[in-house]
Amino acid sequence: MAIHVKYFASLRDHLGRAGDELEAPAGLTVAEVWAILHPETPLPPNTLVAVNLEYADWMQRARDGDEVAFFPPVTGG
Amino acid sequence: MRIELRDQPFAPLAELADYQAGLDERLSGQYGATAIFIGTMRDFNDGDAVRRMTLEHYPGMTERQLQRLVEAAFRDWPLLDALVIHRVGALQPNDPIVLVAVWSAHRAAAFAACRFIMEELKAKAPFWKREEMTTGSRWVEHNTEGLLESTTLD
Numbered sequence: 001m002a003i004h005v006k007y008f009a010s011l012r013d014h015l016g017r018a019g020d021e022l023e024a025p026a027g028l029t030v031a032e033v034w035a036i037l038h039p040e041t042p043l044p045p046n047t048l049v050a051v052n053l054e055y056a057d058w059m060q061r062a063r064d065g066d067e068v069a070f071f072p073p074v075t076g077g
Numbered sequence: 078m079r080i081e082l083r084d085q086p087f088a089p090l091a092e093l094a095d096y097q098a099g100l101d102e103r104l105s106g107q108y109g110a111t112a113i114f115i116g117t118m119r120d121f122n123d124g125d126a127v128r129r130m131t132l133e134h135y136p137g138m139t140e141r142q143l144q145r146l147v148e149a150a151f152r153d154w155p156l157l158d159a160l161v162i163h164r165v166g167a168l169q170p171n172d173p174i175v176l177v178a179v180w181s182a183h184r185a186a187a188f189a190a191c192r193f194i195m196e197e198l199k200a201k202a203p204f205w206k207r208e209e210m211t212t213g214s215r216w217v218e219h220n221t222e223g224l225l226e227s228t229t230l231d
Contacts, residue, residue: 009133009205010216053138055201069135075217076132076163076204077116077175077195 001026001064003033008071011047030068031058046073078151078159080143082134084166089115089176096160100180108157110184112191114177120170122217127208130168135203139163146197150179153193154186161194163204196223 005020012018020037028036030049049056050069062068079096093113100108120127147159160178168174177194181187199220206217 006135008135008203009207010218013216050135050138050203053135053141069138071135071203072205072216073219074199074201074203075206075220076134076202077199077220 001062003028003062004065004067005033005037006067006069008069010072011044011070014044015041024062026064028062029059030056030062033062033068034070043070044072047071048073078147080140080147080161082139082163082165084164086168086172087162087164087176089113089162089173092162092176093160093178096178097180100158104157104180108180108182110181110187112179112181112184112187114175114191114195115173116175116195118168118170118172118174122208125208125210125212127170127210129209131207131209132165132168132174133205133207134165139203142202143198146201147194149197150190150194154181154190156181156186156190159190159194161198163198163202165204192223199223 001024003022003024005022007015007018022033022037024036030051034043048071049058051060051062051066118130143161147161150156150159157180160176162176164172164174177191179187179190181190208215208217
């Protein structure tokens with residue numbers, strides 16, 4: 001399945017890119033999506049994850065075509 | 078209800094006047110309370126002078142989360158209308174960042190809903206601030222506390 005991955009703010013700067021395209025076996029959790037893409041980079045503490053524009057649990061499973069976004073705590077307002 | 082992101086400076090009080098003029102036609106005589114919050118960019122943070130700031134967001138998700146939290150306020154309080162405007166892009170000190178306005182029959186709901194929307198926005202809407210000082214730039218890593226220790230909401 002194809003997963004569209006996005007990174008924002010300090011996490012994007014840290015990784016040096018705004019996203020990845022992942023071709024992966026079905027049924028991966030979003031935590032596993034991170035681990036596959038960044039085997040050398042543990043998730044920074046407090047990182048948030050969203051699937052298809054909604055906040056998600058780390059154990060949520062990604063489906064074909066999903067957009068999975070990783071980002072630091074939000075600081076708007 | 079109107080929720081907008083703006084990539085250019087805006088004048089919150091003028092926006093408020095314009096919106097309320099339209100609201101008066103629909104809700105004439107119904108609202109007795111308008112609560113507003115305006116957030117403005119400071120020229121200092123964490124002990125450093127801040128010269129400029131960039132507000133990044135997650136297009137699509139930001140609008141959706143704002144819509145969600147305003148709808149939640151409408152479920153919890155008897156609101157008549159709400160207006161939320163939030164900046165993105167390059168800001169300078171004194172630039173307005175956010176306007177939240179709510180209209181209700183009575184002040185209890187207006188005050189409570191305005192604060193709820195603002196605190197939820199700070200906690201959940203995907204915006205990120207990057208500050209530029211004379212010595213370099215940095216991402217803002219956390220929000221200041223929204224409630225004073227002495228504040229009770231019940």
